[in-house]
Amino acid sequence: MKLNWGTGIVIAIIGFVAFILYFVITMSTDKKFNHDLVTEKYYQKELEYQDNIEASRNAKSLENNIKITQSKEGLTVNFPEDFEYHKITGKVFLYRPSNKQLDFELPLSLSNTYLLVPEKRLLGGRWNITVKWSYEGKDYLYKEELTY
Structure with a gap:
C-alpha cells in the first residue's frame, strides 16, 4: 500500500x-x-491585597523599620525601639517555597523589642518572612526573602 x-x-x-x-x-x-496553590485561601488573600499595600506603605514610612538578623539561636526579628513593645500585636509567617510542610506562623507576644524564631524550626535554604503587625490601631507589613 x-x-x-x-x-x-x-x-x-x-x-x-x-x-x-x-x-x-x-x-x-x-x-x-x-x-498545590501557594496558599489554600487564594481568593480571600486577593481581597486583602489593598490592605496589605497600605500596611506596606506604613512600614516603609517608618524611620526605623524591622530588622532581621541571623544568629546561632535562630532568627531575631527586631522591632523599632521607639515603639512600646507590649502594644505591638500581630503575627510572623515563615514560608518555605520548596516545601509546604515547613511553613509556620508565630503570634506576636513580645516581652522585649525583638522576637526570636528558634533555630530548630528553620532548615537551611530560602525562606520568605512576612511580619504583619499593628501598633495603636495602625497596621504595618514587612516582607523579606532570606537564606538561612
Missing part, C-alpha cells in the same frame, strides 16, 4: 495529538506531581 503526502500529514497530526493527550492525562492524574 502506498501512502501519499496528505495521508502522512494526517497520521503525523493524529500521533502528535495522541502524545499531547497522553502527556496531559498523565500529569493530571499522577500522584507524584503536586499542583
Whole structure:
C-alpha cells in the first residue's frame, strides 16, 4: 500500500495529538506531581491585597523599620525601639517555597523589642518572612526573602 503526502500529514497530526493527550492525562492524574496553590485561601488573600499595600506603605514610612538578623539561636526579628513593645500585636509567617510542610506562623507576644524564631524550626535554604503587625490601631507589613 502506498501512502501519499496528505495521508502522512494526517497520521503525523493524529500521533502528535495522541502524545499531547497522553502527556496531559498523565500529569493530571499522577500522584507524584503536586499542583498545590501557594496558599489554600487564594481568593480571600486577593481581597486583602489593598490592605496589605497600605500596611506596606506604613512600614516603609517608618524611620526605623524591622530588622532581621541571623544568629546561632535562630532568627531575631527586631522591632523599632521607639515603639512600646507590649502594644505591638500581630503575627510572623515563615514560608518555605520548596516545601509546604515547613511553613509556620508565630503570634506576636513580645516581652522585649525583638522576637526570636528558634533555630530548630528553620532548615537551611530560602525562606520568605512576612511580619504583619499593628501598633495603636495602625497596621504595618514587612516582607523579606532570606537564606538561612
